[in-house]
Amino acid sequence: MWRVQCNLPPRAVEVLRSGGSHESHGGMNAERSTAWVTRGNVVLAWPLPKTPCELEGGAAPESCAEYYANGGERPIVYVTRSSKDGALLMTSAGGASSGGVVTVTRCDANGGTFRELGAASLPGAPAVTAVASIPSPTGGVVAAVGCADGELYLLECPPNGGELIVKRADRDAETGGGGGGGATTPSRLVNLAMSASKAALRFIKPSTAHRSIRSIAFARSSTRGGGSMRLLVLTATSTEEWEVSRDGDVALGETHEVLPAIKSALQSDGDLEIASIAAGDGDDATVLCRDGARWSIHVGERRRGGGAFALLASTIPPAGSVPAGGAPGARATVHVGGAPRESALVVTSGGGAALFAGSTLQEQLLLHDPAAGGGGVLAAAPAPELGGWLLLTELMGVVAYAPTAPAPPSPIKRSPSPAPPPEPRDSGPSPTRFSPRLAAAAAAAASAPRATAADAAREEAEAAVRNEFAAYVAGHGAAPSECGFRLRAAGALGGSLDGTEGGDVDGGVGAFAACSRAIVDALPKHWPGPDGPGPGVELHLDEKARRHDVFLRFLVEASGVWQLLAASEREAILEHGEMVSALLCVRSLHNEAAEMAETGADRERGSDALALLLEAATTAGAALQASDAAVRGRPAVEVCYSRATGAADALLPALADGLERHAGARARASLHERAAALDALSRALLGALSSASDFRRHHASLYPPAGAGAVAPPPRWNAGEGARMALTAAADAAAALRDEAARGGAPDLASPLGSQLYALAAPLLDATAAHVASAPLGSAERAMARDEYARARASVLPALMNAARASDGGFGGFASGDFASGPFAVTMDAVAAVAEAHFGYEQLAEVCETAMAHAARVGDGAAIDGAVARTHHHMRTLRGAAEDGECTFATFMFHRMMTNPGYHSGVGARVAEMLQDTPDEFYGELGECLKPHPPLLWLHQLRADDYVGAAGTLHGLSVSGASGGGNASVREQAQYLSLAKLSLLAGGAPADADDVVAIDAALDLAKIQSALSARRKVGSADASSPPLPPLKLVEACLGDSAKGASEDDLIDAFSVFASAGGEFREANKSLLEVCWRRAAAETDWSELGALGASGGDAAYVRALAATPVARAARRCYDPSYAVRLGPPFDEVITPENALKLLEEALGGEEASVEPLRAALSLGISAR
Template sequence: MDEGTGLSWMICGTCVFVWRHVSHQWSENFRKFAMPNELCTPSLDKIDSKHGDSWVVCITELQSETQTSTAKFTQKCISASMIICSRKSLAVVHWADIFSDTDYKPVLSLGPGGSLEYKGLTERRASLGWTGAAVSSHVRSMVSSFYMNCDVQGCVAIVCLSTGELWRLDCHGSNIYWKKIYRDVDDGPAQGDLGKSFPISNSVGARSLVWRPKEGSSMEGWRQLLLLTAAGIECWDVELSVDHNIQLLWKYDVFADLDSGKVLTGQKQTWLLDFQWDITCKRLKLLLASYCKDKVNGSNYMQYFTASYSCLPNSLRREGGIQIVLPKARIEEEEFLLSMQLRVGGKPEGSVMILASDGTATVAYCQGGAMKLYKFNLGWDAGKVIDACVLPSSEEKEGGSWLVLTERAGVWAIPGDAVLLCGVEPPERSLSRKGSLNDRSIKEDKRHTGPSTWREDLKLDETIEMKGNLAALEHTSVDVEVEALVGQFFTNFLTTGRADGVAEKLQLAGAFEKEDNTNVFVLASKAIVDALPKHWTSSMSSNTAILAAVSAQLADKQCRHQQFLQFLSASNCHEELRHRQRSTLHLIMEHGEKLSAVISLRELHNLSAQARQQGLLDSEWSSKTEVTEASGAMWELVLLTGEKARRNNVMLLDRDKAEIFYSRITELEDLFSCIHLHFDVIVIKEQPTQAQAEKACEIAHACAKALKTGIRFRDTHHTWYPSPEGLTPWYCKPVVRMGLWKLATVILDLKEEVSVLLPSLVMTLMSHLEEVADVLLEAYAGAITAMVEREEEYRALQMEYWSRRDLLLSAMHQHVRRLFEDANKDADGEIGERNRLNILQELYSPLVSLARRHAGYQTLWDICSELKDMSSLRSFMHESMGLREGRFSNFVFEQCYKNKQFSKLLRLGQEFKEDLSLFLQKHKDLLWLHDLHIEHFSLASSTLHWLAFSKEPVVSAAVEYLHGNWTPYCKTSKLKMAHRKRLLNMAKLSALAGGDSVLSEKVMDIDADIEMLKVQMEAYQCNLVEEDDVLTPRQLVEICLKSDNRNLFLRLFHVFAWGGDIFRKSNRSLLEAAWLKAVDFDDWIMMRQVSERDGWSDEQHVEALHNTVLYEAARCCYSCFQKGGSFENVLPLLCEETEEGVEFKSVETILMRHADFPEAGQIMIAAIQMGSSTEDAKSLGDEMDM
């Protein structure tokens, strides 16, 4: 059996039979070849005995470089060569192309000619004193490959002999060329203390050959070959051409690696038996056997184990430890031991199969940390197991079920579940059907296991295993009884039309205990819709006859499923499921959806077949017709899906692919899985672009129609469904979404190609893209809704939904826009306008409908902007679509703001007042304008007040609006002081317009900020601050305090006056420093001396004091208006003593710290009193005279 090509062969009599073992039809790829007469007896009835009865066969398929590994299970051999070689005589027969219609004669070679040097190894063993029987030379293994990068058509085969010798065979033309490959033959590890009489002499110098994966090749046109010898593994580089070159690259000593890892501790001798790549072709699995001795009872035994290796460029590396397959087994004969073969990759995952020359096949796998064995055995004598392989899986890097080729019963598949169920612990017995060669081992076996045979041991182990699972078996039997009871009641209902008391009886039987797929009602519904017909394959010989029965079969299933729903309703089981087991009832109804979808697919195929018969299909595939299977792409997809079901369920291997697809209704999701994984098998890149487009459109239309039919079934029977909260429909599952997305991406790629080569197909592709996008986006929306209702994390899926939605809508919009531009290129006047409207009505309407359902805001905005259709835009804004994404009105506002269309934005605000108010909360530079327009003056005042001192860049147009110079396209920048002043003035006017009085707190706050802004403007004129700086009151005080400008310094007292009581208290130290510095601006000692010398009058004294900074400061702080309370509460003007004699800090006590106070303190106090008093100058003058 060959896993790569899916072919099996058998030599019977004088003929070689080759067939495809993965097909249910025996005739598919079946070939019969007669052996050349030179190899047969004179009567031509059998092969001559001198060639022996054992042959090695290699079938090599010529594969295209573009074929992918994911499509491996769909490939059929188109061109393959076959080489057979006699193990005994080395006679070789080569068939160049076994599937060609041309009758090619085979090429025969009776060997390399001359005497073969087979005695070298035997003679060396004799010289070492070996007394074992002489080993006859024979072929151990053979591999072959086609020539690469060579003008000559042919293939090369490498043959290894049991003596360790290698031969290269080049088969091309009518000749077979032999070339001996010289290598040093290694005898393997030393015999050690086993003795010369030990029955296993390790005489076979070469074990097996296997190609290394192509990506590991060192040069183009070369391929590396791995040879398993008695001592280790050798890597050879083989040139795949007529040059016959081959060279040794490296050797790997397996025993040295195992010894260094202390793996072989306590084992006297180890033999390398076979190796094979795993399913990923990245790890090499090696089968070994070792001879051990039990130190407790002194018995000898064999141990079998495997080791895994990864392949490095120039060596191997062991991955992990070893896996023991048989811990204790009987000692076997050398011929039997060295004939064991390893197979890797079948199910259960990680299992291996060991084939022995006596016809046994044993599967070993690890379960729960313990090794289990399963021996293939039929209930009747099927003869020996000749070979085995793995059924190619539909999934990449995943193994399939084991296939075995038997001597009398043909090919059998071993389901993975059967291996798990019947696996037993490794008994102390041999893998063969023979007894041990060690008498002591026989005695030990009898003492431990008794006289029972291995079959009895297996039965005993299975009995123990069954006892351990007794509870599970009993539970399964109860389920079977309940299922039978449901079937009985349903049959009675169909006969009598009555179902009285059925719900109560089923309740007592436990029919409502399980949910989802394990519920008996779901199983009954599935049995109806998934029933396999009994007559399609057995009595119908052609596909036409099979397909004729499909429609009737599906209609019968639909009728029966509808009757089952009526039975649930009549028996009150429907209400029970509807309220207590929503997911169960949902699955039952989904069976009806899938059945309707498959029926729609069948109808499409019938229409296609009828159209082909009547010749109604044109050369160009039209999207306006219901005939969608002109090229047969959908039929290919049906067969591909059926083939995948066959591979996943080996019990269906004898069924037709189409039969499986149209029968396994509940597995309809596999159709979309095949689209996702294997679409390149149907739409092949090498095909003409038009053919690819037609196939993609055909499949897209069929899938979209099937899904819409299922959705229509749901809408029609909505009263039968349970409440949908948290339930995900089948068409919203990831596998369906991935398949639809694959279709969409393929159509988009093809659209780019055909837009240049075949523009006429663009319209067809885009119309089908619209169909796929519709159901795909509905699937995403349904999945997200269910996740939200289940309170699951949905944001990752939502982001994927948004990105793919925008991509699809953008592609469709660009297509419509291009058609629109082409149609209006030369259109003018009234006719052109009418043509434009017709195009919009025909092309934009479905796109707008799709965008509205899935909140495609960008598409709707672009369409309305291009058409300048404000009425439609406003209509869309009133809809509440896309609540999770935000309302469409919010998106429109964002686009207007982004494009600096402020006038348009504010005009929309007149109709969407609340929506725009919410949006402008993060754009306050425009919020105040909207508030003014809707006459929310108080809110506008607050916004303007905040905006005047905002440090964030704002839209300068919002400020220019105050000047009546509105610029729709303007830059954002920081506000200047003049802008801030205007904003504060607007804030004050808005507050007054909103009903606030002049003395209200809001207006006073605005006035205070206006005064402080005036101080900042004076500081800017003195070049102390920047024009766009926004300073706090404390920063203003600090700047003024450092200034020597008399007027600017006085302004800091205005800041304290308008800053409020809290500001004054928190900055009292600055206030004290300001009073001290205010003294320094006037020469108080000189003033006192001049007044005494010149004898100033009261008016002169008052005039002089009025010109001092102290007077102005006191007047500002203590006699004028102060915000937030009197200065006396923070810093009294004059010091006062309490009854305890404690003085509080005041302006007077601060001035007393000045150096001039002892001489001029009286006039200083007079100045601050005059500034704070409302009395006339005369009374103040009298006080100074005193």
């Protein structure tokens, strides 16, 4: 389990990502909670959280300190923290170019920059190779500095800075003295002789290379003497333990020669190099060695008294298990003390990390390769309190890694330390004695524990499957019931005993799938020579295919377990067979090209194809070698053809890369050369996929049903990313090359390239469609898959259509023999087949329209009917995919008919045909398509006998107008309202229905505005202007006070009140009263009264009826005269109140009031 403990400081991220030739390095002091990184001469250090971080994504660093070392070389740095105030204390030296100068700096806990406390120049200006430090009890620093010449110095810096105290560690100092005077005893003489020998040997020093100090580490207080600190020093060949007394004196305690014991164990006389050492509990130590490109790890005991290093266990990690550690000059460091207890963590200078566990360190729990992502590991430290280790990485910062520990290991057996220090040759053999390496590895593997119980169970199940299959192949297999029982007992079968279906297996990695994979990925016993591929590899693939078929027969017939396997496991086993078939096809094409290059008539073409296939196979093999240690150092081509399961993740991407480089936009060759490259690589690609499809077709009965969760993992390998990349590259290249050829680059290639594009189109679109189907609905993955599918359609289908047009001369091409221009021609029918399967509605519509146009041109009525029927068939069957935003073909065609004239004279004629000839079964979809087009929708609704719907659409048009936007003119309003009324009446609505009455009222208002416009011919009441609201219309009828209004205008104002509804009348009662007053003012009532007194009754009555008051009374109170909407006028102004209002307007003169009463009574006489 990984968990980020502390993020990198922003400045550290900036420095690590900066360019240049400098390498990034780092370090950690877990005991003092510090971490640091260096790049060039820049050093950045920061404190780590002292408690486990529970924040998601890790804690932010509290502070960060920056320091620039002198010189351009990477400084050697060690950072600790003050035991008093937590300040960062750094000891640094500039490496080989430092001139022996060691600097101690300090930075307070709140960050910033380091300030110098002191510096010291070591005697002789040696090159510093190792530094370690601890805080002193007083708040200063105690540092140990190792040099390339083997010298060791102890430095002490006071807490407030000043001159550093430097003490040289003397390897020749005597750690014990002799007695006083007296006679010289034999033992005394021996000691004197030995001292003399030592004095003589002081002048014979070992070479600097052997004495160079590699690393230094402070250890806990030793129980071997009176020292308070202990230093563990690693040189090129040995380890040294130094005792540091409380007063700062340094004395060599013990020396253990490590290299001879390890060379003996490995039986190596080569240039073995000690890379790193880590002290474990007690006297244990773990040593990391390197011999060329091979690493080895050794656990030993530093026995008291010095001498040889007693080995307890050793391991040689397999090739590739120490990532980024095989390059020349690569360095590595080993760490112990984490979890599990018996484990060792190796961190390489290239950023890799590997954790080995178990009593013999045979079990690998971690393999972190920076090339696979996650960034390089810069440093590591044990963190048992966190369940494992702390790792300082380039991308994630400080990460806690808690491994899944193996089963409890058996403790390492240690020999008891003898009382007197024995000589190395007399110490007896180690408990684990190493003979030749193969024997040692076998013994270690036999004694190593299983990683987990689940691993042991899985291995047991796989072994049972292998054994039963081997027995079947040998001809002495058991009966199906007995075989199935044994397989179930071994754990290879899950589910119920009577099971018709086994439990699901994640990713298809059960015991049977593992054995199937082992069959198809088996390596040949003998690799071919350096001359390259031969027929042996193809025979090897043939044998794999045959053996896999035998394995399928064993599962189906001999053991009877096929239907008991999980659907995902069955799918995985069958996919292995598909991959072998695909790889065998490519191998056959490879050999065919090789034979053509050697003996064929077209040797140049064969040589070119061979070079392309060889390049693709080499690229794929190299990709497999990067992740498969078993095939490293082998010929890359044959690695490609040996690992069948690499077809999806290695070979197909390699073909995609080759297509882009040799046939795509990046290619710089001639058109014919690019076309030849496309032909060679696309044949391999399509051949592989076709062979896989043939295998699937021949074994169709064995595949799980579609609903059985059989896709493992989605999408299947032949629709995975590698296949889609390769098919896209090939299709894009074919489309571009065909277009270039058709434009005059090479007309002879246009038809073959079109045919090649057609061959690639269906597999590409099938693969991208399968990718869409495999993603969960509504997920971001499905959205991305849909976009990829749409891009593929947009790239391939128009190019295919262009090829069909060119081949068919613009005609339909439905009988390929009639119109095809050659054997490679792409017909319209071929394009239609692809478009029909992949929502290619634009191309399918063009094919249908072209067929209709061709039939109409030749006057073939039957052909026209057939073309129309074909279009309706597609409209009926292609129902789209609403969940992915794909409409039906019928919807697409209706939209197209409203925008594209097709073979008609114009869009209008085609729309008319659509409204007249669309079959009834599509009325619903046509209505939905016409909703954004109301001027067409109401016509369709009338044709569909939907009178109420048509009335609603027409009513909406009376407001919005034909062009939409709510700007209908008065004339348009009257037209649409009249049609709406007719639709309602045609639908059976009575004349007094509310909807009809409302339309009549609206028509009356439109009529009033039109009449007003006709009378005045100017102003806001123009008939072509938008309809006026009732209030504005009343105001327009009344006119301004200067001009006044005619009697007709005034009466129209009362009509507006009559047709605008009760709420309008109630809200504008005062304006209605104004109208009554204006009506009364329009008549000379005195003159009218005189007429009544002197004239006849008939003339008087006619004069009264013609007055505006009488006409207004009829409009307002006669139910048979005016159109009214809402309650009667009585609820607003009763006739009595109207009379009173009019009398008040006339001032109460009796001569005027009498004719007024008569006129009002005459107007409402019908009541």
